Amino acid sequence: MPDQKVAIITGASSGIGRATAISLSKAGWAIALLARRADKLQETKDLCDNPSKVLLVVGDVSKEEDVLKLFSQTVDKFGRLDMLFNNAGTASAQVPIEDTSLETFQRVISVNLVGTFLCTREAVRIFKSQSPQGGRIVNNGSISAYTPRPHSSPYTSTKHAVLGMTKSTALDGRAFNITCTQVDIGNAQTSLLPPPHGLLQGDGRRVPEATFDPKHVGEAIAHIASLPLDVTVLTFNIMATGMPFVGRG
Template identity: 85%
Template sequence: MSDEKVAIITGASSGIGRATAVALSKAGWSLGLFARRADKLQETKDLCENPSKILLVPGDVSKEEDVQKVFRLTVAQFGRLDMLFNNAGTASAQVPIEETSLETFQRVLNANLVGVFLCTREAVRIFKSQSPQGGRIINNGSISAYTPRPHSSPYTCTKHAVLGMTKSTALDGRAFNITCTQIDIGNAQTSLMSPPNGLLQGDGRRISEPSFDPKYVGEAIAHIAGLPLDVTVLTFNIMATGMPLVGRG
């Protein structure tokens, strides 16, 4: 069994997941990378250092059998698990709730919350059973876990729920050397950011908001992941300095 640290990253095919894979591989971690798009996962692997320490597992985070597979294969390949980054997620168009279909709501719920539950469950099982016992979970929360954007009820509901999952995991894992963090990211340059006509504001305007390179999120996650397990960062905010959040009324 390798003494090197091992992590699973969901949603590793692009954006924050990809940036985190690059940062953790640079820090020497072995990685199980999980996402639906196999071709994009390969692109992430190509950007990482030491490809022999990268395992690609295509799958859907909301499907129980796919989630169980990535955990099973990662532990079989690398011997243990030290960290899970629950990053996979999706959003929906900014439309009023009365125009939001049940299908849309359930799609966001499955990706953003059911996936976090399934992955957290599998990680905790491994963390409790392995020796030495314990591990770290980092959940991709959002500014929307605290302050919603207009017409974003599916996304906002799931991110508020992820905050509850984060706190529950930190509490329930305490006796088993399991810790949990929520990283709340504001306006990283990903596919979920900056539609061509701008982002809808609470006062009805649409504006183009400042954003920042997701590599800084990856570096922040790599730092938290490298902390000893007797240190917990419960919540961590990282956002574009010019983001119109503080002072929003």
């Protein structure tokens, strides 16, 4: 159907990616979902309103061949692309920088930054070449793109970098009807949730933190996705009301 909207969601096997897939499916979108775990991807598909409009691709965003496969299979199946949600991400334990291995640092960079670059590159190529031209990219940023937690240099560095990529993509895409948003999420109930005993704060305390249901993030992204391309939401903060961010402990 010619007016069918098509989205790609990475890291779609759980959490924010799954919630967004459910919300976009409910809104009538066709979606291509990427993650490393085939069984969890299938669970996401089963939760969507119209599984016949869901494409599953097993892969890793940090591997160029997997990203190329994702985008080519999406266009082959649905004919175009209207939105990319760069959601796949990873973090590392709160460890002082002097105790952080190069392997750990490079792993976080490969997923959070290289993966975002690879997917953005392929989406922009499609957006520029298709008719009608254009599309929307949403990047999963973080509260840490603005204010770090203690001992989080790998994760914080990548999220600051993703903010720069968001702004660059919005600028460079302007002439091609391509827009870009960064959604900065604080303490959604996902696998990256703070442990029950709390996380280390800037003042040395370890404090349990408030959380919220990731379905609200999915609904917010579905709303942004529904906007016309002459409207840009550059950054969007959504977080648990009780979490420490403004004046982080």
